[in-house]
Each structure stands twice: as C-alpha cells, then as structure tokens.
Amino acid sequence: MLVLGLATGALFLSAGCDQQPAKTAASQDKNTLPAAHKEVDAAPEQHAAAPQATPQAKPPATQVPINPSRPTPTPGAKLVFDTLIYDFGTVYTDGPLEGIYNFKNEGTADLMITRVKPGCGCTSANAAELENTTYKPGDGGQIRFTFSPKGHGVQNKNITVMSTSEDQTTVYLQLRANVLPSVKLMNQAAQFGTIQAGTQGVATIQLQSRDEDFRVESVELPSDTNLTWTFERLNVAPEAEYKGVGQIVFKSNLLAPTGPISEQATIKVYAKVPETDKTESTFTAVIGGNILAKFEFEPRFLRFPTASPGDKVEARTIISHLEGQAFKIDHIDFDKEGKPGDDFTVTYQEVAGSDGKMHEIVLSGTCPPVGRSFRGALYVYTDVKDHGPVTLRYNGIIRPLRGGATGGAPR
Numbered sequence: 001m002l003v004l005g006l007a008t009g010a011l012f013l014s015a016g017c018d019q020q021p022a023k024t025a026a027s028q029d030k031n032t033l034p035a036a037h038k039e040v041d042a043a044p045e046q047h048a049a050a051p052q053a054t055p056q057a058k059p060p061a062t063q064v065p066i067n068p069s070r071p072t073p074t075p076g077a078k079l080v081f082d083t084l085i086y087d088f089g090t091v092y093t094d095g096p097l098e099g100i101y102n103f104k105n106e107g108t109a110d111l112m113i114t115r116v117k118p119g120c121g122c123t124s125a126n127a128a129e130l131e132n133t134t135y136k137p138g139d140g141g142q143i144r145f146t147f148s149p150k151g152h153g154v155q156n157k158n159i160t161v162m163s164t165s166e167d168q169t170t171v172y173l174q175l176r177a178n179v180l181p182s183v184k185l186m187n188q189a190a191q192f193g194t195i196q197a198g199t200q201g202v203a204t205i206q207l208q209s210r211d212e213d214f215r216v217e218s219v220e221l222p223s224d225t226n227l228t229w230t231f232e233r234l235n236v237a238p239e240a241e242y243k244g245v246g247q248i249v250f251k252s253n254l255l256a257p258t259g260p261i262s263e264q265a266t267i268k269v270y271a272k273v274p275e276t277d278k279t280e281s282t283f284t285a286v287i288g289g290n291i292l293a294k295f296e297f298e299p300r301f302l303r304f305p306t307a308s309p310g311d312k313v314e315a316r317t318i319i320s321h322l323e324g325q326a327f328k329i330d331h332i333d334f335d336k337e338g339k340p341g342d343d344f345t346v347t348y349q350e351v352a353g354s355d356g357k358m359h360e361i362v363l364s365g366t367c368p369p370v371g372r373s374f375r376g377a378l379y380v381y382t383d384v385k386d387h388g389p390v391t392l393r394y395n396g397i398i399r400p401l402r403g404g405a406t407g408g409a410p411r
Contacts (some may be wrong), residue, residue, distance in 0.1 A: 012047045012279075014045065022217075027097055032202060039271075043151060050245060050308035057395060063187070064363060066361055070162075070169070071112070071114040071115075071162050071164045071169050072164060072169075073164055073165065073166045073167075073169055074109050074110065074111065074164040074165075074166060074206070075109060076107045076108040076109030076137075076166060077105060077107045077109045077110060077111040077112075077164050077165050077166050078080075078105060078107030078111070078165055078166060078167060079104075079105060079111055079113070079161075079163045079165035079168075079171065080102045080103060080104050080105075080106045080210075081101055081102065081171065081173070082101070082102040082103070083101070084171070084172070084173055084174060085173075085174045085176065086099050086101065086173070086175050086176070087176040087177075087179070088147075088175070088176065088177040088178075089178065089181055089256065090177075090178045090180060091149075091177055091178070091180070092179075092180050092181070092210065092273050092279070092323070093183050093257060095328070096146045096147065096148040097146070097147045097148070097149070097177065098145070098146050098147075099144075099145055099147065099175070100142045100143065100144050100145075101142065101143040101145070101159075101173055102118060102140065102141075102142055102396060103140060103141060103142070103143065104135075104138070104139070104140035105135040105136065105137055105138065105139055105140070106137075106138075107137055107165070107166065108136055108137050109137065109166075109236045110135065110136055110137070111135045111136075111163060111164055111165060112131075112133055112134045112135075112163060112164045112355070113133055113135070113141075113161065113162070113163045114162045114163060114164065115160070115161070115162035116143055116159065116160070116161050116162075117159070117160045117162075117271060118145070118157070118158075118159055119157050119158035119159060119160065120157060125175070143159070143161065143173075145159060145175075145233070147175050147177065149177055149179040149324035151179070152179045152180060152181050152184075153178070153179060154175055154176070154177075154178045154179075154214050155175075155176070155177050155178075155179060156174060156175065157174070157175040158172050158173065158174055158175070159172070159173040159175070160172055160173075161173060165362075166395065167242055168250070178410055180210075180241065181281065182205055182209060182210050182214075182271045182273045182279035182281060183208070183209045183211075183214060183269045183271050183279070183281045183283075184207065184208045184209070184242065185206075185207055185267070185283045186205075186206040186207065186208060187205060187206060187285075188205075188283070188284070188286065189285060189286045189287075189288070190203035190204055190205050190250065190285065190286075190287050190288075191203055191287075191288050191289055192284070192287075192288075192289035193289055193290070194289065194290045194291075194292060195252070195289065195290070195291055195292070196291075196292050196294070197258050197291055197292060197293050197294055197386075197387045197388055198254060198255070198294075198386035198387050198388075199252075200251055200252055200254055201251065201252035201261075201289045201342045202249065202250070202251055202252075203249075203250045203287050203288075203289065204247045204248065204249050204250070204264075205247060205250070205267070205285050205287075206234075206245070206246070206247045206248045207245070207246055207247065207248070207269065208239065208242040208244065208245050208247075209242055209243075209244035209245075209269070209271045210241055210242055210243065210271065210274050211243075211271035211273055212243040212244040213272070214242065214246070214269060214270065214271035214272075215231070215246045215269070215270050215271075216231040216246070216248060216267065216268070216269055217268045217269065217270050217280075218267075218409055219248060219265050219266070219268075220265065220266040220268075221263055221264075221265055222263055222264075224336060225263055226252055226253040226257070226261060226263075227250050227251065227252055227253070227261075227263055227265075227287060228251050228253070229248055229249065229250050229251075229252070229265070230248070230249050231246060231247070231248050231249075232246060232247060232249060232250075233245070233246045234246055234247060239326065244271075248265075248267065250265070250287045252289060252291070253388070254386065254388070255386075255387075255388035255389075256291055256388050257291070257379055257388050257389045257391045258291045258292065258293035258295075258378075258389070258390050258391045259290070259291060259293075259391040260288070260289070260290045260291075261287070261289050261290070261291065262286060262287075262288040263286070263287050263288075264284060264285070264286055264287075265284070265285045265286070265287055266282065266284055267282070267283040267284070267285060268280065268281070268282050269281045269282075269283070291388070292384050293387075293390045293391070294321060294322050294323065294384065294387060295319055295320065295321055295322060295380075295382075295390045296319070296320060296322055297315055297317045297318065297319050297392060298317060298318045298320070300317075301317070301392065301393040301394060301395070302315035302316070302317055302361075302363050302378075302392065302393070302394035302395075303315060303395060303396065304340075304394070304395070304396030304397075305396075305398070306365050306396070306397045306398075306399055307396070307397075307398055308367065308371075308398065308399055308400075308401055309367050309368065309369040309370065309371060309398060309400070309401055310366065310369065311366070311367045311398075312364070312365070312366050313364065313365065313366075313367060313396070314362055314363065314364035314365075315362070315363050315364075315394060315396075316361065316362050316363075317360070317361050317392065318358050318359070318360055318361075319358070319359050319361060319380060319390070319392075320354075320357055320358045320359075321384070325357070325384070326357050327356065327357075327359075327382045327383055327384050328356065328382065328383045329348050329359050329361075329380060329381070329382055330382060331381050331382060332346050332348060332361065332378050332379040332380050332381065332392075333378070333379045333381070333389070333399075334346075334376065334377075334378060334379075335376055335377040335378070335379060337376045337377075338376070339365070339376070340365065340367075340368075340374040340376065340394070340396060341365045341368045342364060342368070343365045343366055343374065344363065344364065344365030344366075345363075345364060345365060346361065346362065346363045346378060347361075347362045347364075348360065348362070348380075350360045361378070361392065363378070363394055367398045368398065370396075370398070370400075370411055371398050371399050371400025371401070372398055373395070373396070373397045373398070374395065374397075374398070375393070375394065375395040375396075376393070376394055376395075377391050377392065377393045377394070378391075378392040378393075378394065379391060379392075
C-alpha cells in the first residue's frame with residue numbers, strides 16, 4: 001500500500017512538471033510520464049525509502065503557456081488533421097484571409113499541443129485560440145489562422161505545429177493562394193525625360209482593373225508640387241481578367257524650377273468586383289524628369305570654403321543667358337530646406353559693362369555654432385518670358401571646434 005501511494009505521488013509530480021513553462025531538454029526528459037513509470041517499476045523499494053516532496057496544486061492545462069522547445073512524445077497520443085493543405089484557390093483581395101484547421105486525438109493517451117508557429121509575418125496562427133492545450137482520446141479542436149498575402153501571384157506559406165503525438169511531434173501545415181489584384185499598377189515609375197524650361201513634360205502611369213468602371217479616387221503629391229494630374233480611360237484590348245484600362249497623366253508646371261524633378265505620388269483606386277463587392281487599393285509611384293535652364297552659372301554652384309563656427313563666409317557666381325540675351329533678376333528665394341544659417345543673405349547686381357547680360361550673385365553670412373555640412377538651393381527669378389526660376393545650388397562644411405567649443409575662432 002505504501003508503494004502504490006508513492007507511485008501515485010510520483011505520477012502527479014510528473015504531470016505537474018509538464019505544465020511548467022519552457023524547460024531545458026534535460027529537465028523534460030527527467031520529468032516525463034514514461035520515465036516516472038520506469039523508475040517505479042524498476043525499483044519500487046527505493047521509492048518507498050526516498051523522501052517525497054508534498055505535491056503542489058497545479059493550474060489546469062488550458063492555462064499553460066504554449067512555448068516549450070521540443071515536446072516529448074507521449075506513447076498512445078496521436079494527432080490527426082482533416083487536411084494538411086489549406087488551398088484558398090484564386091482570390092481577388094489584398095486583405096487578410098481566415099481559415100481553420102480541424103484536428104483530433106485519435107490515440108489512446110492524452111495529447112498536448114505545445115506550439116503553433118506561423119512561417120512568416122504575413123501568417124498569424126495563435127495557439128492560445130485553441131479551446132484547450134490538452135486533448136483526451138477522441139477529443140478534437142481547431143487551429144484558427146489569418147493569412148495576409150503580400151504581393152500577387154501564387155503564394156505558399158507554412159504553419160508549424162508541435163505536439164506530444166507519438167508518431168510525429170512536428171507537423172507542417174501548408175497554405176496556398178493565387179492572389180489576383182482587383183487593380184494592377186502597370187508601372188511604378190514614369191519619366192517625362194529632359195525638357196527645356198518653358199515646355200511641359202508629360203508622364204503616364206497605366207492601370208488595369210477587373211472592374212470596367214473603376215476610378216481613381218485621389219492622387220496625393222507633395223504640397224509644393226510642380227505636377228498636375230488627370231485620369232483618362234483607354235480603349236485598348238484588355239487582358240481577359242482585366243476589362244478596365246486607364247492611365248493617370250502627370251504634367252509638369254510650365255514655370256517649374258529648373259533642374260531634376262522627382263516626386264512621389266500616392267494613388268488611391270476604387271474598384272468593385274463580384275468576389276469582394278468593393279476594393280480600395282493604394283499604390284505608390286514616382287514621377288521624374290529634368291528641366292534645362294536657358295541660363296548658365298560660372299562657377300556652376302556656390303561652394304563655401306571649409307570654415308568653423310562663427311566664421312564669416314561668402315560664395316559668388318555669375319549668371320548669364322545662354323543666347324547672350326539681356327535680362328533682369330526680379331528676386332531670389334531660398335528653397336524649403338532653409339538657409340545655411342539664420343543670418344545668411346543673398347544679394348545680386350548687374351556686372352558693370354555687361355549691358356544687362358551678366359549678373360553677380362553673392363551668398364554670405366556667419367557660420368552657425370554647430371559643426372556640420374550643409375547644402376541647399378536658391379531660386380533665381382528673372383524677367384525672361386515663360387521661364388521658371390533658375391535653380392542655383394550651394395554647399396559647404398562647418399568643422400566643429402576642438403574641445404567642444406561652440407563659437408569663436410578655432411584654436
């Protein structure tokens with residue numbers, strides 16, 4: 001009678017250890033139920049003489065954190081899924097897809113599911129959604145998951161399930177989907193090339209949709225954009241799946257500043273398809289080009305010599321018309337990035353004897369009390385008809401003072 005009671009106590013402790021959060025492999029081997037049985041059957045008299053700890057009450061299996069490293073097979077436990085492959089077929093959505101895997105313990109001993117891990121960030125499978133973590137013979141349950149496709153085309157993902165099943169402790173569930181978008185952006189970048197100042201650049205982004213009546217709801221551009229846009233439908237032979245074809249036409253401002261243009265556009269499209277009733281898609285595209293000025297600078301940009309905080313610096317250049325035309329400077333503005341220092345100013349004047357064909361531009365000021373490199377642009381507005389501001393770039397380096405000083409002359 002004493003031996004039987006102690007053996008029961010040993011089994012209870014073994015079950016309690018299985019309910020602890022993740023243990024090392026060594027501690028799991030020592031505390032598994034089959035090991036306890038071997039110890040009792042092989043040397044019961046040793047157990048009768050050994051002092052035993054008082055069994056402590058343990059929480060039910062459903063409250064066990066599901067995160068052990070490697071589960072130990074339980075003789076007689078058998079995890080069986082209705083299917084190992086969940087195929088969504090062809091879907092027409094960028095949104096999350098939900099599914100369920102049904103399983104059952106078809107063995108003769110209790111089964112514990114110890115881990116459910118998605119194969120990547122676009123799959124969410126949480127074992128805490130299980131009705132229980134321990135399943136008696138004949139009991140079953142479900143693993144719910146969410147699959148958020150990234151991109152389009154055929155996609156395959158996995159979910160890893162770990163359990164104490166005797167024949168196989170690790171099972172890989174597969175997800176499949178052929179994702180077709182309701183709207184396709186045919187090109188994510190558009191260039192209007194190199195154009196002369198005073199002319200208009202044109203670039204297009206083409207879209208196709210399964211909805212013939214799809215529409216572009218909005219195109220968001222930077223607040224200081226020099227682009228405008230319109231949407232127009234195209235009468236071209238569409239693909240079998242995509243009956244609607246259209247394009248967004250971007251045009252540059254006739255008076256846009258000279259130099260390169262690169263602006264990001266956020267495009268929002270509405271399409272209605274039978275499978276999803278409606279779809280709102282968002283795309284990002286880049287529109288670019290280059291506008292050549294009818295002016296030249298000598299030197300080509302304003303470059304400051306390397307200076308220190310507190311130094312007074314200046315840079316000069318001469319602007320002239322490429323065709324030798326006389327002109328006037330109306331005004332000069334700094335770009336949105338601001339000045340290299342709070343007190344930096346720009347001045348300009350006609351070069352003596354040039355008959356208005358050349359003007360000198362001077363950018364000067366005091367270096368701020370912080371060592372850094374800086375760069376920016378000036379916009380030179382002239383009286384030349386149908387010509388936007390001429391972009392004049394500047395740059396310089398302010399080296400920090402030794403010893404952390406913030407102003408004055410360098411040591």
